[in-house]
Amino acid sequence: MRTGHLKTSPGQLVALSDSPAVWAWVGALAVGLILLPYLVGNYMLTLVVSAMAAVIGAVALNMLTGQTGLISLGQSGFLAVGAYANAILLSDYGLPVWLTLPAAGLTATGISLIVGVPSLRLKGLYLAITTLAFSFIISHIILYSEGLTHGPNGIFVKGARLFGYDVQRGWPLYYLALALTAGTILAALNLTRTRIGRAWIAIRDHDIAARAMGIDLVRYKLLAFAVSSFFVGIAGALMSLQLRFVNVDVFGLILSIEALAMIILGGMGSVAGAVLGAIFLSFLPEVLRIGFSLVTDPNSTFYTNYVYEIRGIAYGLVIVVFLRFKPDGLVGMWRDAKKYWSNWPLAY
Amino acid sequence: MIATPPVASGPAPSAIASRPDRPVVLSCQGIERSFGGLRALKGVSLEVREGEILGLVGPNGSGKTTMVNVVTGFYPPQGGRITLYGDDVTGLAPHRVAQRRVARTFQNLALFKGMSVLDNILIGRHVHMRPSALGALFYWWWAEREELAHRRVVEDVIEFMQLQDIRDEPVEVIPLGLQKRVELARALVSEPRFLILDEPMAGMNQEEKEYIARFILDAREARGVTILIIEHHMDVVTAICDHVVVLSYGEIIAEGPPAEAIAHPSVVSAYLGERAAKRQRGGAAA
Numbered sequence: 078m079r080t081g082h083l084k085t086s087p088g089q090l091v092a093l094s095d096s097p098a099v100w101a102w103v104g105a106l107a108v109g110l111i112l113l114p115y116l117v118g119n120y121m122l123t124l125v126v127s128a129m130a131a132v133i134g135a136v137a138l139n140m141l142t143g144q145t146g147l148i149s150l151g152q153s154g155f156l157a158v159g160a161y162a163n164a165i166l167l168s169d170y171g172l173p174v175w176l177t178l179p180a181a182g183l184t185a186t187g188i189s190l191i192v193g194v195p196s197l198r199l200k201g202l203y204l205a206i207t208t209l210a211f212s213f214i215i216s217h218i219i220l221y222s223e224g225l226t227h228g229p230n231g232i233f234v235k236g237a238r239l240f241g242y243d244v245q246r247g248w249p250l251y252y253l254a255l256a257l258t259a260g261t262i263l264a265a266l267n268l269t270r271t272r273i274g275r276a277w278i279a280i281r282d283h284d285i286a287a288r289a290m291g292i293d294l295v296r297y298k299l300l301a302f303a304v305s306s307f308f309v310g311i312a313g314a315l316m317s318l319q320l321r322f323v324n325v326d327v328f329g330l331i332l333s334i335e336a337l338a339m340i341i342l343g344g345m346g347s348v349a350g351a352v353l354g355a356i357f358l359s360f361l362p363e364v365l366r367i368g369f370s371l372v373t374d375p376n377s378t379f380y381t382n383y384v385y386e387i388r389g390i391a392y393g394l395v396i397v398v399f400l401r402f403k404p405d406g407l408v409g410m411w412r413d414a415k416k417y418w419s420n421w422p423l424a425y
Numbered sequence: 426m427i428a429t430p431p432v433a434s435g436p437a438p439s440a441i442a443s444r445p446d447r448p449v450v451l452s453c454q455g456i457e458r459s460f461g462g463l464r465a466l467k468g469v470s471l472e473v474r475e476g477e478i479l480g481l482v483g484p485n486g487s488g489k490t491t492m493v494n495v496v497t498g499f500y501p502p503q504g505g506r507i508t509l510y511g512d513d514v515t516g517l518a519p520h521r522v523a524q525r526r527v528a529r530t531f532q533n534l535a536l537f538k539g540m541s542v543l544d545n546i547l548i549g550r551h552v553h554m555r556p557s558a559l560g561a562l563f564y565w566w567w568a569e570r571e572e573l574a575h576r577r578v579v580e581d582v583i584e585f586m587q588l589q590d591i592r593d594e595p596v597e598v599i600p601l602g603l604q605k606r607v608e609l610a611r612a613l614v615s616e617p618r619f620l621i622l623d624e625p626m627a628g629m630n631q632e633e634k635e636y637i638a639r640f641i642l643d644a645r646e647a648r649g650v651t652i653l654i655i656e657h658h659m660d661v662v663t664a665i666c667d668h669v670v671v672l673s674y675g676e677i678i679a680e681g682p683p684a685e686a687i688a689h690p691s692v693v694s695a696y697l698g699e700r701a702a703k704r705q706r707g708g709a710a711a
Contacts, residue, residue, distance in 0.1 A: 270572075271572065275540075275548050276548070276551060278544075279537050282536075282539045282540065283535050283536070283537055286531060287537075288518075288519035289519055289528075289529050289535070290549060290551045291520045291552035291615070294520070
């Protein structure tokens with residue numbers, strides 16, 4: 078950790094980071110991500126795109142749950158709304174993808190306001206249960222409004238073209254996902270460091286004092302629902318593009334749990350934490366698969382048979398272990414490590 | 426001795442007459458508030474004049490904090506009328522009251538624990554901030570200048586309150602006395618016209634108390650803030666207040682210049698019991 082805090086211009090006070098090292102790393106990461114399709118195969122690229130959808134979803138959930146303190150188990154519902162809106166508009170109405178993506182986000186926003194209003198008086202566990210009920214209601218509505226959603230048959234997502242490229246596979250999909258992810262992270266960081274993000278955190282930390290500061294609780298809680306679900310809707314739309322088929326079964330409760338696990342694991346309230354947590358958990362099944370293939374005999378189908386169960390257990394384990402031993406998450410660990418090495422070898 | 430009747434439910438005419446004739450900032454008339462069967466405020470009427478430091482004192486449970494919560498909109502009154510700078514604000518939501526440039530601190534610290542000292546103070550600027558949601562999302566180009574302007578005000582107050590060393594610390598880890606100062610700074614950055622301090626010196630030692638008292642006087646001097654202060658330390662109250670209102674069981678029992686109001690027999694008996702009041706009267710007679 079640098080100990081110097083000398084600032085020579087006022088702009089440095091409000092910059093995202095004033096450390097050249099940070100910008101250098103961000104630059105290197107950007108170059109690496111842009112070059113990725115040339116470096117790895119299609120399988121890896123598919124994994125990365127799923128991870129990016131998870132990152133968008135986790136960063137969005139972090140606004141609502143991590144920053145505003147409104148615990149939501151409705152993530153899967155909003156993902157479903159975004160995915161279905163995108164699928165219906167693309168496949169059934171033939172709209173271009175640059176229009177269906179924001180439309181998917183806005184649809185999720187619109188529905189979040191319907192959920193958000195009754196949720197304003199609820200806190201903690203009660204809000205969690207309300208949002209959980211919401212996600213079940215959404216899947217029922219999708220199942221029974223066959224005229225719009227094709228009910229249990231699901232929808233094949235096709236015809237997403239951007240600048241003449243098919244953005245549902247390979248590197249065009251990857252670059253679209255990269256742009257959406259970068260945009261979401263930047264927006265989240267900007268919100269965090271302005272009035273709105275500060276108001277959200279104030280509501281989470283002390284809602285009475287927040288009101289005394291002139292923060293309108295109703296407005297800012299609804300805003301948290303609206304902004305968060307916009308990005309969750311985009312994440313859902315991205316999932317639908319990649320999967321090329323949407324069905325109610327894709328959006329089970331496990332997605333909501335997964336998203337919560339991501340932000341707990343990364344460190345609640347931190348944008349960087351949500352990103353790290355999402356990446357970690359997205360690659361966990363892959364790591365588990367490789368791990369199992371190393372310890373079991375090559376012909377064993379144990380992992381493939383129980384993949385769902387193993388993943389569920391792993392998520393649960395990760396949540397319990399982090400809540401017990403590292404409540405500040407990966408970001409907290411990173412901070413501690415920085416502090417330790419900047420003072421090394423002296424203890425203080 | 427002023428001729429305030431012991432159970433007067435309104436300001437005694439003589440007490441008002443003794444105050445300088447300045448515009449009225451806050452006027453409460455016949456405020457009623459009950460919690461279940463408990464009548465916490467029984468028709469309290471008081472006035473705060475511009476530029477004065479008004480002390481609201483009284484034994485524990487006398488309704489001081491309830492009064493402040495009624496004024497700031499947290500407990501809408503069940504009877505009576507509140508006007509602020511002539512506007513009726515009775516029953517207005519807390520954030521609406523705050524938008525009328527009324528800032529307050531809380532009896533039990535109400536800082537935002539997850540934030541740094543700086544962010545806590547920046548929140549105080551909320552009522553002056555106007556970037557839209559979209560402006561914040563895509564931020565830098567048109568919101569940077571505004572963010573910087575707010576930052577400048579905040580830095581001024583940080584300097585005024587001498588918090589420079591700890592501005593980047595998480596607010597959780599700093600000592601209580603400093604936390605109280607951060608809370609005062611957070612109230613000051615909103616550039617309030619009317620500031621309500623609920624026991625700003627609770628749990629402080631003599632040195633810290635004097636420090637805060639000086640800040641309060643400076644705040645009025647340099648910023649022209651009108652201040653209502655709830656405080657139990659009578660030495661501080663007599664030293665810095667221009668006018669004192671004493672509450673007991675939800676009623677005003679005395680009002681006037683600090684030394685006189687506090688020495689009033691009904692105040693002495695409310696604090697120390699009837700025997701002490703008698704003894705004091707006996708001493709005065711002898």
